[in-house]
Amino acid sequence: KGPKKVLVIVATTISLWVFVAKRKHLLNTLLRLEVLGYESYFILFFLTLAACEGALGLALLVSIVRSHGNDCFRKFRVLQC
Amino acid sequence: MNPYIMSIFLLGLGLGTTITFMSSHWLLAWMGLEINTLAIIPLMAQHHHPRSVEASTKYFLTQATAAAMILFASSTNAWITGQWDINELSHPMSSTIMMLGLALKIGLAPLHTWLPEVLQGLDLTTGLIMSTWQKLAPFSLLMQMNLNNSVMITMAIMSTMIGGWGGLNQTQLRKILAYSSIAHIGWMILVLQFSPSLTLITLMIYIFMTLSIFCLFKMNKTTSINSLAMSWSKSPTITALSPLILLSLGGLPPLTGFGPKWMILSELTKQDLNMIATITALSALLSLYFYLRLSYAMTLTLSPNTTPITNQWRFNTKQPTIHLSISTMLSLMLLPLLPGIMTIIN
Numbered sequence: 001k002g003p004k005k006v007l008v009i010v011a012t013t014i015s016l017w018v019f020v021a022k023r024k025h026l027l028n029t030l031l032r033l034e035v036l037g038y039e040s041y042f043i044l045f046f047l048t049l050a051a052c053e054g055a056l057g058l059a060l061l062v063s064i065v066r067s068h069g070n071d072c073f074r075k076f077r078v079l080q081c
Numbered sequence: 082m083n084p085y086i087m088s089i090f091l092l093g094l095g096l097g098t099t100i101t102f103m104s105s106h107w108l109l110a111w112m113g114l115e116i117n118t119l120a121i122i123p124l125m126a127q128h129h130h131p132r133s134v135e136a137s138t139k140y141f142l143t144q145a146t147a148a149a150m151i152l153f154a155s156s157t158n159a160w161i162t163g164q165w166d167i168n169e170l171s172h173p174m175s176s177t178i179m180m181l182g183l184a185l186k187i188g189l190a191p192l193h194t195w196l197p198e199v200l201q202g203l204d205l206t207t208g209l210i211m212s213t214w215q216k217l218a219p220f221s222l223l224m225q226m227n228l229n230n231s232v233m234i235t236m237a238i239m240s241t242m243i244g245g246w247g248g249l250n251q252t253q254l255r256k257i258l259a260y261s262s263i264a265h266i267g268w269m270i271l272v273l274q275f276s277p278s279l280t281l282i283t284l285m286i287y288i289f290m291t292l293s294i295f296c297l298f299k300m301n302k303t304t305s306i307n308s309l310a311m312s313w314s315k316s317p318t319i320t321a322l323s324p325l326i327l328l329s330l331g332g333l334p335p336l337t338g339f340g341p342k343w344m345i346l347s348e349l350t351k352q353d354l355n356m357i358a359t360i361t362a363l364s365a366l367l368s369l370y371f372y373l374r375l376s377y378a379m380t381l382t383l384s385p386n387t388t389p390i391t392n393q394w395r396f397n398t399k400q401p402t403i404h405l406s407i408s409t410m411l412s413l414m415l416l417p418l419l420p421g422i423m424t425i426i427n
Contacts, residue, residue: 012153046108046152049115053145056122060138067131 082127093120094214101218106165107155110222111148114186117218118144124207136202140211143185143195150182167225179226180233186219187266188259190240197247197259205304208255209295212262213288220269220284224277233270238360240267245367252306254298257371258291261330264368271361272345275352278426283341286415290330290338293408297323300398300405307389310378315395322409324376329412331369337415344423 065071093116101113118141125137158175159165170176181192188196200208244264251257269283297319298304301312313320329336334343342365349358382389415422 009157049112052119053115056119057141057145060122060126060134060141063126063129063134064138067129067134 087124090120090124093117094210096120098214098218102221105167107151107159107167107170108165110167110218111152111155114144114148114151114218117215118148121207121210121215124210125203127207128204132202133204136199139195139202140199143199147182147185150178150185154179154182167222168227170226176226176228176230177232180223180228180230183219183223184236184270187216188263189236189266189270190243190263191236193240193243193263196263197251197256200255200259200262201253203255205255205295205299208258209292209299212258212291212295216266216284216288220280223270223273224280228274230274233273234354234357237267237269237271237273238357238364240264240270241361241364242267242367245364245370248368248371251371254304254306254309254375257375258294261368261372262287262291264365265330268342268345268361268365271357272348276348278423279341279344279348282422282426283345286337286341286412289408289415290326290412293326293405293412294330296402296405296408297326299400300402302393306375306378308393309375310382310389311393312379313383314392316398319405319409320379322413324380325413326409327372327376328369331372332365333369335416337412340416340419344419 061071097113097115097117097120099113100116101110104110104113122137122141125140126134154175155165155170157178158170158172161172161175162169164171170179185192200211203211241264244260244262244267247263248257248260251260265283265287269280269287272279272283298309300319301309301315303309303312312323325336329338332338332342342362346358346362349355349361378389
C-alpha cells in the first residue's frame with residue numbers, strides 16, 4: 001500500500017502543477033481538470049459531479065470561443081487593470 | 082433569462098450552501114461547494130459578453146482547483162487517519178492543503194489574484210451574490226476545522242495589507258469592492274483560531290455592509306468613481322448617507338463596521354499578539370483611504386465644482402429599495418447592539 005499511495009500523491013501533484021502552469025490553450029487546462037477528478041475510491045459518486053463540471057467547462061469554452069474568437073488564455077486581458 | 086431557469090440556479094445556490102452547512106462528512110461538504118460553483122457560473126455568464134464570459138471562466142477554473150485541493154486533502158486525511166469527519170482533520174499535510182484550498186475559494190491572499198478580475202467582469206447583482214453568499218459555505222468549513230497555524234495568521238495579515246494597497250490604484254468600483262472584500266476576509270481569518278464566533282459576527286456585518294454598498298451602486302447604476310460623483314443629482318438623500326456606509330466599511334466608530342475590528346483587536350491583545358494587532362490596525366488605514374476617496378467623490382465634489390462626467394439620464398428607480406434601506410440601517414446603527422449579538426452568538 002505504501003508505494004501505491006506515493007504514486008497517487010505524485011500523480012495528483014503533477015496534474016495540479018500542469019493545471020496551474022499557464023498553458024497555451026484552455027482546452028488543455030480542461031483536460032487536466034478531468035484527470036484531477038479521477039483521484040478517489042468513490043469513483044462512481046464523483047464521476048457524476050466531475051462529468052457535470054467537465055460539461056460546464058466545455059460550455060464555457062464554447063462561450064469563450066464565440067465571444068473572443070480563440071481560446072488562447074494568455075490573450076485574455078479584457079479585465080486586467 | 083427564463084424565470085424558471087433563473088429560479089433553478091438560485092435554488093441550486095441555496096441548496097449547495099445548505100448542504101455544506103449541514104454536512105459532517107468532507108465529501109458531502111465538497112459536493113455542496115461544487116453545486117454552488119455549478120449554480121453560479123450560468124448566472125455569471127448569462128450576458129454573453131466577452132467580459133462576463135472571461136470572468137466566469139476564471140472563476141470556474143479557480144473554484145474547481147480549490148475544490149480539487151479540498152477533495153485531495155480530505156482523501157489524504159482519510160487514507161492516513163481513517164477519519165472523514167470535518168472536525169477530525171488531524172494530519173498536518175491535509176490540514177495545510179485544506180486551508181489553502183479554502184483560502185483559494187474565498188480569495189485570501191496570496192491566493193486572491195482572481196478576485197478583482199472576476200468581480201470586474203460581473204454585473205452588480207451577480208457580483209453581490211459572489212461577494213456575500215459564496216463566502217458562507219467555505220467559512221462554515223473553516224470554522225469547524227480546529228486550526229492552530231501560523232500560516233493562517235500570515236495569510237490574514239497579507240490579506241489586510243494587499244486588500245489595502247491593491248485598492249489604492251483603482252477607479253472601477255467593482256475592483257475596489259474586491260480589494261475591500263480581501264481586506265475584510267483577512268480580518269475574519271485573523272481571529273479564527275482564537276474565537277470563531279467573532280469570525281461569524283465579522284462575516285455577518287461584512288455581508289450587511291457589502292449588501293448596502295452593492296444596492297447603492299445598483300440604484301445609481303454606477304460602476305466607476307466618475308459616474309459615482311454624479312449620484313447627488315439622482316438621489317440626494319442616499320448620497321447624504323452613503324459616506325457613512327463607506328466609513329462603516331472602513332471601520333470608524335460609531336458605525337457598525339467598527340465593532341468587529343474593535344473586538345478582533347481586543348481578542349488579539351488578550352492572546353498577547355500586540356505586534357500583529359498593531360500591523361493589522363495600521364493596514365486598515367490603507368483601505369480607509371480608498372473608502373474616503375469614494376465618499377469624497379460622492380459628496381465633496383458638488384457644483385459649482387466642475388463635474389467629472391456629463392450628466393446622466395435620471396430615471397425613476399424601478400427596483401425595490403427595501404434591500405438598500407434595511408441593509409443601510411443595519412450597517413450604520415448596529416454598534417450599540419454589539420454586546421447583545423456577541424452574547425447570542427458566543
